Amino acid sequence: MAEDIHTLVVGGGQAGIAMSEHLGRRGVPHLVLERHRIAERWRSERWDSLVANGPAWHDRFPNMTFDDLDPFAFAPKERIAAYFEEYARMISAPVRCGVEVTRVEMVANGFRAETSDGVVTCRNLVSATGAFQKPLVPALVPEELGIVQMHSTAYRNPAQLPEGAVLVVGSGASGSQIADELLRSGRRVYLSVGPHGRPPIRYRGKDFVWWLGVLGEWEAKAQPGVEHITIAVSGAHGGRTVDFREFAARGMVLLGRAGAVSGPVMAIGDDLAKNIAGGDRHYFGVLDGADAHVAATGLDLPEEPEARILPPDPDCVTNPLRELDLKAVGVGAIIWATGFATDYGWLPLGRYDTRGMPVHQGGVSEVPGLYFVGLPWLTRRASPFIWGVWHDADRIAGHIAARDEGLRLAAG
Numbered sequence: 001m002a003e004d005i006h007t008l009v010v011g012g013g014q015a016g017i018a019m020s021e022h023l024g025r026r027g028v029p030h031l032v033l034e035r036h037r038i039a040e041r042w043r044s045e046r047w048d049s050l051v052a053n054g055p056a057w058h059d060r061f062p063n064m065t066f067d068d069l070d071p072f073a074f075a076p077k078e079r080i081a082a083y084f085e086e087y088a089r090m091i092s093a094p095v096r097c098g099v100e101v102t103r104v105e106m107v108a109n110g111f112r113a114e115t116s117d118g119v120v121t122c123r124n125l126v127s128a129t130g131a132f133q134k135p136l137v138p139a140l141v142p143e144e145l146g147i148v149q150m151h152s153t154a155y156r157n158p159a160q161l162p163e164g165a166v167l168v169v170g171s172g173a174s175g176s177q178i179a180d181e182l183l184r185s186g187r188r189v190y191l192s193v194g195p196h197g198r199p200p201i202r203y204r205g206k207d208f209v210w211w212l213g214v215l216g217e218w219e220a221k222a223q224p225g226v227e228h229i230t231i232a233v234s235g236a237h238g239g240r241t242v243d244f245r246e247f248a249a250r251g252m253v254l255l256g257r258a259g260a261v262s263g264p265v266m267a268i269g270d271d272l273a274k275n276i277a278g279g280d281r282h283y284f285g286v287l288d289g290a291d292a293h294v295a296a297t298g299l300d301l302p303e304e305p306e307a308r309i310l311p312p313d314p315d316c317v318t319n320p321l322r323e324l325d326l327k328a329v330g331v332g333a334i335i336w337a338t339g340f341a342t343d344y345g346w347l348p349l350g351r352y353d354t355r356g357m358p359v360h361q362g363g364v365s366e367v368p369g370l371y372f373v374g375l376p377w378l379t380r381r382a383s384p385f386i387w388g389v390w391h392d393a394d395r396i397a398g399h400i401a402a403r404d405e406g407l408r409l410a411a412g
């Protein structure tokens with residue numbers, strides 16, 4: 001016998017919990033199925049020392065604070081997982097853990113979901129399976145070289161890696177934080193720096209997440225055809241602006257794009273100076289926007305001219321390596337902080353674009369009753385983040401309730 005539920009939410013991360021809150025408020029009967037535990041990715045797909053990139057006053061849902069944390073502190077990943085578990089309890093979210101949805105098909109009046117614990121039928125289905133689903137590792141370095149390779153989701157701590165130098169590829173939040181941790185642990189670190197933005201963690205006494213808010217940046221829409229760059233930001237060590245020059249001053253070797261490997265030699269792109277300059281442009285753009293906002297509004301915030309002083313480019317930027325003999329420099333491990341792909345094999349409905357992203361309008365699919373929440377740029381920049389997903393979930397729950405009402409009226 002199939003279990004029948006009005007709305008099925010697949011995934012019990014922050015997106016699934018937010019969906020449950022908003023569906024519950026609207027009286028929409030629903031069930032959240034989570035294949036592992038609530039907020040599983042925060043528990044088992046992140047490195048040990050990870051803390052939130054935004055402070056506790058911001059990286060949370062509106063209806064519950066982190067009572068045990070200073071609002072300006074950065075919550076450790078276990079605390080974030082505990083927060084969502086507490087939150088689910090607070091709202092009595094109907095979450096069933098340990099149940100995986102393996103296949104969904106359309107049936108009359110809705111969907112039929114096969115799960116690891118039987119069949120569920122539903123009128124609406126919300127996919128809340130995350131923006132960061134399947135680790136992406138470029139096939140550049142042959143296994144025969146005998147170098148340990150792992151994606152950033154598998155990295156835990158420096159002690160896990162074999163002796164020797166480490167090459168970290170990718171300079172977003174994950175790559176820059178992991179490279180910094182390895183350097184602090186005494187490793188020789190090579191970091192391949194791609195195009196990135198690097199906002200100041202604080203400016204004129206305010207957190208960058210606050211500035212992104214007042215400058216309207218969280219509301220920014222995806223621009224079709226514009227490649228969105230990764231953001232290097234870190235809440236580690238009390239929150240510090242990621243500065244690749246400072247990494248180099250501490251001994252890290254910065255590299256351009258990691259390229260093809262021939263024998264033990266990796267080709268390195270000549271884009272390092274360009275990428276560092278692009279990061280600086282982004283950094284100064286935030287300072288300029290903030291200063292213009294202060295000038296326009298008369299806000300009483302202290303000036304911070306020292307934030308505009310950057311140290312000179314290090315030698316590895318002015319005389320960049322164009323190849324790296326991985327064996328000669330003793331690279332024992334490579335961490336690929338190279339992002340994620342989607343994995344919707346279980347949901348063969350509607351259309352997916354060339355990157356495997358579902359086609360939707362603000363989370364509303366072309367397939368009636370099918371929704372997505374938690375994806376990058378779902379409605380705006382904030383969409384995949386803790387603070388943003390709650391608001392998107394509200395909108396989608398509103399759509400589900402309105403659709404119900406429409407169906408009721410149409411039925412007379």
Ligand SMILES: Cc1cc2nc3c(=O)[nH]c(=O)nc-3n(C[C@H](O)[C@H](O)[C@H](O)COP(=O)(O)OP(=O)(O)OC[C@H]3O[C@@H](n4cnc5c(N)ncnc54)[C@H](O)[C@@H]3O)c2cc1C
Pocket residue numbers: 010011012013014015016033034035036037038039040041042046051052053054059099100101102128129130131132173174346373374375384385386387389
């Ligand atoms: C390294 C890293 C650091 C981040 N730091 C921050 C931060 O500091 N602040 C911030 O706001 N955001 C941060 N993010 C972004 C975002 O908040 C997290 O990625 C968050 O985990 C996304 O939540 P989600 O609920 O959308 O997806 P997920 O956390 O991925 O949750 C999806 C859930 O669905 C489950 N699932 C998947 N498929 C199925 C299935 N078929 N059946 C049943 N269950 C299924 C999974 O087990 C998982 O628990 C970070 C992301 C990364 C990668």
